[in-house]
Amino acid sequence: MKTFSYERAAAPAAAIHAGAARGAKFLAGGTNLVDLMKYGVESPTTLVDINQLELKEVIASPDGGVTIGALVRNSDLADHPLIKNQYPLLSQALLSGASPQLRNMATTGGNLLQRTRCYYFTDISFPACNKRTPGSGCAALQGYNRIHAILGQTDKGSTSGESCIATNPSDMNVAMAALVANVEVEGPKGKRTIPFSEFHKLPGSSPWIESALKPDELIVGVTLPPAKFAKNAYYLKIRDRNSYAFALISVAAGLEMDRGTVKSAGLALGGVALKPWRDPEAEKVLVGKPAGAETFRQAADILLQGAKGYEHNAFKIEMAKQGVVRALTLASQGTTEGTQS
Amino acid sequence: MSVLPGDEPEDEEEIQQEEKELEKSELFFELSRRKFMQTAGMLSAGLAAGFPAGSFAEVNQPSNTQAITLKVNGQPKTLSLDTRTSLLDALRESLELTGTKKGCDHGQCGACTVLIDGRRVNSCLTLAFAAEGADITTIEGLARNSDPKDASELHPVQAAFLEHDGYQCGYCTPGQICSAVAAIGEHKRGALSIVSLHTGKSEHPPMTDDEIKERMSGNICRCGAYPNIVAAVRAVAGASA
Numbered sequence: 001m002k003t004f005s006y007e008r009a010a011a012p013a014a015a016i017h018a019g020a021a022r023g024a025k026f027l028a029g030g031t032n033l034v035d036l037m038k039y040g041v042e043s044p045t046t047l048v049d050i051n052q053l054e055l056k057e058v059i060a061s062p063d064g065g066v067t068i069g070a071l072v073r074n075s076d077l078a079d080h081p082l083i084k085n086q087y088p089l090l091s092q093a094l095l096s097g098a099s100p101q102l103r104n105m106a107t108t109g110g111n112l113l114q115r116t117r118c119y120y121f122t123d124i125s126f127p128a129c130n131k132r133t134p135g136s137g138c139a140a141l142q143g144y145n146r147i148h149a150i151l152g153q154t155d156k157g158s159t160s161g162e163s164c165i166a167t168n169p170s171d172m173n174v175a176m177a178a179l180v181a182n183v184e185v186e187g188p189k190g191k192r193t194i195p196f197s198e199f200h201k202l203p204g205s206s207p208w209i210e211s212a213l214k215p216d217e218l219i220v221g222v223t224l225p226p227a228k229f230a231k232n233a234y235y236l237k238i239r240d241r242n243s244y245a246f247a248l249i250s251v252a253a254g255l256e257m258d259r260g261t262v263k264s265a266g267l268a269l270g271g272v273a274l275k276p277w278r279d280p281e282a283e284k285v286l287v288g289k290p291a292g293a294e295t296f297r298q299a300a301d302i303l304l305q306g307a308k309g310y311e312h313n314a315f316k317i318e319m320a321k322q323g324v325v326r327a328l329t330l331a332s333q334g335t336t337e338g339t340q341s
Numbered sequence: 342m343s344v345l346p347g348d349e350p351e352d353e354e355e356i357q358q359e360e361k362e363l364e365k366s367e368l369f370f371e372l373s374r375r376k377f378m379q380t381a382g383m384l385s386a387g388l389a390a391g392f393p394a395g396s397f398a399e400v401n402q403p404s405n406t407q408a409i410t411l412k413v414n415g416q417p418k419t420l421s422l423d424t425r426t427s428l429l430d431a432l433r434e435s436l437e438l439t440g441t442k443k444g445c446d447h448g449q450c451g452a453c454t455v456l457i458d459g460r461r462v463n464s465c466l467t468l469a470f471a472a473e474g475a476d477i478t479t480i481e482g483l484a485r486n487s488d489p490k491d492a493s494e495l496h497p498v499q500a501a502f503l504e505h506d507g508y509q510c511g512y513c514t515p516g517q518i519c520s521a522v523a524a525i526g527e528h529k530r531g532a533l534s535i536v537s538l539h540t541g542k543s544e545h546p547p548m549t550d551d552e553i554k555e556r557m558s559g560n561i562c563r564c565g566a567y568p569n570i571v572a573a574v575r576a577v578a579g580a581s582a
Contacts, residue, residue: 001425003403003404003405003423003424003425004405004424004425005405005424006405006407006424006468006470027468027471030466030467030468030471031448031463031466034427034466034467034468035447035448035466037425038446038447047424047468049470049471051471075460075532078533079531079532079533084533084538084543088538091533091538092535092538092539095533095534095535095538096535098559099451099558099559099560100461100520100523100524100527100556100558100559101448101451101454101461101462101463101520101559102448102463102466102559104460104461104462105462105463105466105467243535243554243555243558244558244559
C-alpha cells in the first residue's frame, strides 16, 4: 500500500475543500476503498475521513418520501422502521449484500460508489484494464467472464481502449434504481440533485468514468419518492452460494396493485451491466394488466433486449428473464408471503 | 553464540539461553513467533513461513507515522503508527493482542471480526486511525476474567463454543465468537435478516437454524465446524430469547 496522509473532516464544507486536493479520497466505511488500496488499485495521497459528519439520519420528507444521509450504515438503513415498512425492497436488497460485519461498516454513499468486482480490474498483475489504466484494453473479454456484463457493455475487442464488460456489484443500487431515487451531492459551487438513472455511467467510450459525480463533489444523501411498493416487493438474488456472495443476476421488483391488476411497477436488474439495468418500457408493459407469468415474461423480454453473452456468462440471459418472472410473481403475492428460493 | 531462525534446540536450558540472546539482539519477531509456536503446540514450524506478509511487506517506502490512542478492552493505549496500519495489524503487531486472527486480510472470511462500539466489523478493512476514539472489544476482552488459564468466567458464547465443540483447528474461532456475540445482540433488539424478510417474519423472528446460518455467514470456517457453531449460537440465543 502507498503511503498517504490521514485527516478527519468536521463539516461538509471542510470535507469538500480537503477532498478537492489532487489525489485525495473520502473515507467512509472503507470496505471497498481500503481493500483496493491493499491491492494497489487505489492509491490516494490523502484520505479525508468523513465519518464524523452529521449525515447519519433517515428522515421522512415533507413530500411523503424519505431522505437518507450518506453515512447511514447499510445495516442501520435496512432495519430502519421507515425503510422496512415503506420500502421493503430496499431492506431486502441491503440484507442480501455482503456480510453483517461489512453491512455495519458500509455506508449509503459508499455503496453508491462501490467499484466493480471484475477480477481483471482488482488484480494489478493483469496489465489490461481500461478502468484501471485507460487505453490498456480489456482482459475480461477473452478471460474468465462468468460474472461479467450482458447488457450495456462496450465490446470492441480485447485490445480496444474503449472495451469494458464489468458489472456494478451493488445490491442496494438495484433497489434504488427500481425505487427511482435521487442522489444529493454537494460541491464547491453548492448542492445539486442527480437522478438515479443518470448517476452511474455505462462504459461508453470512457470506461474509467464511472459516475456523474465530479471529483470535488461529496455525496450527502439519497432521497426516495413516496413509497408505492410497500406491500408488493421482492428482491431476488441468484448467486453461487446462498449468502455472502455477489449476484450472478439479481432482480428488484416492486408492484403497486389494485385487486389483481398492476397499477404501476418498478423493475431493475443487477449483475448484468455496469449500472442497475432499468427500462421504463418494461415497467409500462405491466401497467393495467393482470399480474401473471405471461405479462411478466413480456417485461423480461423487453428488459433483456439486445443482451449479449460471452464464453462463461451466456447463461445469464435466460436466467435473468426467468428471474424477472419469478421476482415479479413473488412480489405480486405480497411482500410477506414470499418464500426463499 | 549464534542464533539462526530455524535452529530448533531441544534442550530446555538451551532454549531459555537462546531466548535471552534473542531479546538482547532485539529479534522480537522471532521470539514472539517462537512463543506462538509453543502455545499452538501442534502446529508445524512450516506454517510460520506461510503467514500473510501484512505490514512487513513494504518497509522500503517512506512512512507517515503519527501518534494514536486506541481504546481496546477498556484500556486506552497510545501508539505511534503508520497511517496505513489496519486495526487488525495494530491489535496483533503493536498491542500483542493476537487473539484476533488474520485470515484473508480482504474482508472475505471474518477471522478478524472485532466489536467497535458494540458492532461487529472486519478489523482488516478498518484503518487504525479511523477507529481512534471508539470502544474496541476483542476476543481477549469478552471474558470477565482476562487470565487465559482461568476458564471459570468465560463469556456465555465462549462457554457454548467449548460445550458444543464449535471448532476444529480454532483459527476462525475468535472471529466466530465475536461475531456470534454481536449476532445474538442484534437478534435480541429485533434486527432482521434476509431470511426474516423472505419468510415473512418481520417482527422479532425466532432464531431458527436458517436465521443463525444467514446471520453468521460473514465468518468462514474452512474445517467445516458449522453444525457445531450453529449449535453453540442456538444454545445462547435460545437461552436469552
